[in-house]
Amino acid sequence: MTTRPTALIAEDEPLLAAALQAELTTHWPALQVAATVGDGASALAQALALQPTLCFLDIRMPGMSGLEAAQALAEDWPDGVPFPLIVFVTAYDQYALQAFEAQAVDYLLKPVDGDRLAACVARLQARLAERQAAAATVTPAAELARSVEQLRGLLAVAGSAPATAAPRLDVVTAQVGATVHLVPVDEVIYFEAADKYVRVVTAEREHLIRTPLKDLLPQLDPQRFWQVHRGTVVQARCVRSARREESGKVTLTLAGRPETLTASRLYAHLFKGM
Known part of the structure; x- marks a missing residue:
């Protein structure tokens, strides 16, 4: 019996969160949205509690960003549980998009376009099908290691963004x-x-x-x-x-x-x- 996939949506703008949920219902009727939260700390807490199949994380949220929430998830995720597939949701930023693409990380631009979401859903469904087919040979630990490698690369690229050099602290x-x-x-x-x-x-x-x-x-x-x-x-x-x-x-x-x-x-x- 195939378990119904679940999702967590983390978006601090309620109208955008509702629009994303509505679009997901249209393009993926079998997907159950387990929770919708408006900040990174709540996203981390709910993801650890609910262990969803997917997480849609807004990059810019109050307090902890979507990227920081993903980092925290990778650090705190329990052993033996499949790590969720993560989709970052962001306003247009060419540098961020290049970083996501370089690490083959799924992302969506705000406001979410129906066709773009449909393509994203197709990729996610394919990834989940691959996971199910490889379940006998690929452990949750190996899945987590793959996600950690992606996040590590993403953090490295994001950390190299052009910025004013801060003076060294003595x-x-x-x-x-x-x-x-x-x-x-x-x-x-x-x-x-x-x-x-x-x-x-x-x-x-x-x-x-x-x-x-x-x-x-x-x-x-x-x-x-x-x-x-x-x-x-x-x-x-x-x-x-x-x-x-x-x-x-x-x-x-x-x-x-x-x-x-x-x-x-x-x-x-x-x-x-x-």
Whole structure:
């Protein structure tokens, strides 16, 4: 018996979300829309809870973007469950479209055109048919690895978009009450997002700052500071060993700290033997 495919729609404009759902009903009557949400964090939570067959993710949403939500899904997706096919929905942006096409990622332009959606649906149905035919030989882990490879390539291309170079950060200023602590960046072992703060961890102590991790990243030397998770950036010279787990993630031990860090599937490739 074939399981009815399900979809999650993440779109912050209710009229566009309703229009996409209506078009999907026309072009794919068997598809059940399991949930419609309006922001990236809700998309992540609902996708993990409902485990849909497909996710339609708007690129620009409040808080977490569609690309960030896809990244988080790849990091948090449970083992042994087929990873959803992802379609990005975006306003016209030539650079973004080139990035999607380079990684063979499905995308739709807003407002969604019926003919374009019909072509997208045909590709998605073909992909699902391939999955079903290969179910005996292709594991959910292999499907997830394929999706991770696409997302990794997409993140790399998106990260190379032309932008004004940010000045390199030499010192982190962390305020506690009336006192401001100046922490040399070279002493930082890792940065970790924590609620509305970022933990700045050195060998001796920890500090909290309010600057978001995504704003810190452009100010750090990428040769020295490696992002290993959407919420963690580690100084590479402080990593003493990396152990690959069956899930595809990597456990990192650190110089100067007793705790370990986890590198997600998206960043595990950074820790391959030479």
